[in-house]
Amino acid sequence: MKKDNKKNFISLVIVLVFLGIVLLLDQVIKPTDNMSMLLTVLQKGSVYALAAVSMNLLNGFTGLFSLGHAGFMLIGAYTYAMLTIPDAARADVYQYYDPAIRFSIPEVLSNGIGPAGTALGVLIAVIIAGLIACLFAYLIGLPVLKLKSDYLAIATLGFAEIIRAIFQWSKLGPLTNGSNLLKGFERTSTFKLAIGDFTLSLSTFVPVLIATICIWIIVLIKNSTYGRAFVAIRDDEIAAEAMGIDLAHHKMLSFCTSSFFAGISGAMMAMVLSIAQASNFRSAMTYEILLMVVLGGIGSISGSVIGAFLFISTSEWWLRGLDSGKWLGISAPGIFRNGFRLVVFSVIIMIVVLFFRKGIMGDKELTLEMVKAWPKNIFNWIRSIPKKIKSLFSKKEAK
């Protein structure tokens, strides 16, 4: 147990150092810099990392293959947006409707207790966003969780699309602004902390911090008795039931927890993009998140985080040049034009899947020992590439 405490302490220190670095980068990098893409990647990456980890909690640990994630993120994003648009801006946002909600939580609280109220209000709105997503998950889960595997996937996918359609319904316009987007709410780019004369920019730090806290909570859930029960259900439902685990209750618990964090990641997405629009939350978004989970390794939390950040930084940053004519110093406007980035990106994903059949991390978690062994392992891995390529083209089934 003492060893565990030491390990926990080391991970805590690493997380704090990471948060410190993010906070520093937030101050040093200006939006006009070349490196400002790094901040974008950190912001979007943390949104997707939380989404991927919460999906992994359900699909990876409990073994419930659900494809409704985008729907729950949409609920989170809209709830957050509706609750934080300042009253004065509402008329401008709801052009065609008479806004039903006439207050903004951050505004109300900041009138009451000053600037800290804004932060508190944002926090409360984020949590409410998660809770509303959780509530919808409960209602959808009642009929849907009786289904298994592919049928569950299809049913949740259907529900996610229904949610999107309902949010775009013009009759709900006073709440959701129909098929128009919501904007003008509290967004990360305006998050600042004034200490005396000095102003700290928090636009990247806040989403990274929220994602870190949420993922940390999910890690705690995974290591708790509930986490063990989830894995037991995935491994063998009958044995789990015979051991006294209430299947329906635990599946619902996992579904609602996963959706709660999906709702929070949706709220973060609204915060980062500074708009919320239902048409963004198509099933394609679910597939993107599923891709991150699979690339990182189904059943590995650190894998999902790595998968999310690699996915976002590759598609948003490292391959940008392929769309705009110049990449890695190579200038080829004929080939490197709009859309070529996606071609290269798809090829990269196929290569990764072929070489890492169980995802980058498999079902293991990132540990210090693993990082220490990296130099040796990477060397061995590179040495084995020719063999692997050969096995891909040989007729025999590769092991």
Add this chain to the structure above:
Amino acid sequence: MLKIRDLRVNYGGIEAVKGITFDVPEKSIVTLIGANGAGKSTTLRTISGLVKPSGGNIEWNGKDITGISSDQVVKQGITMVPEGRRVFADLTVLENLKIGAYLRNDDLTEDLKWVFDLFPRLKERSWQYAGTLSGGEQQMLAVGRALMSRPEVLMMDEPSLGLAPIIVQDIFSIIRDIHEKGVTILLVEQNANMALKTADIGYVLETGRITMQGSGKELLNNEDVKKAYLGT
């Protein structure tokens, strides 16, 4: 005392158990033997709440527990070791044992010690994933996992299934050890010889009905049983 009265179970239109009545007295070893499809496993699964009966009732210490959910059954002190081991392959041996005690909130140290004393092999391998254990070790883990719920009645569904004869001997001696600790045992077996040697009371099931009953010894010496199940 566990009393089964006129228990009937349907799978779709097929009646797998056609009204069986038997008793499991406290601190005894009771065995149900019979051919494949006789309804032995179905009976256990019904008692443990995995399958709902279509008729009859199950009484435990004077309380009707017919058709209650499986977690409630475990709470009442009746735990089943499912057929075919069914350990949680992606959890370690220790985690498997902890899942066995899922419904308990008290200290597990003593029970873990007991299980590890019964199965020293499991202690050596407590950090190993259960999926990497051999068949015999998995069966031991399945029994140990069920014991972690601190059952008054342990129901075992074919614990000797697919195990080498020498390991079957081990398993049965462990069943006797567990019994000596005061646990009532309800055993379902194809290996009628071993089961009847171990049991105080035996019931023979044929196509959903009890056709014979008696003490283990009586059944072992019964000519019909010998012919049908002992192959002598």
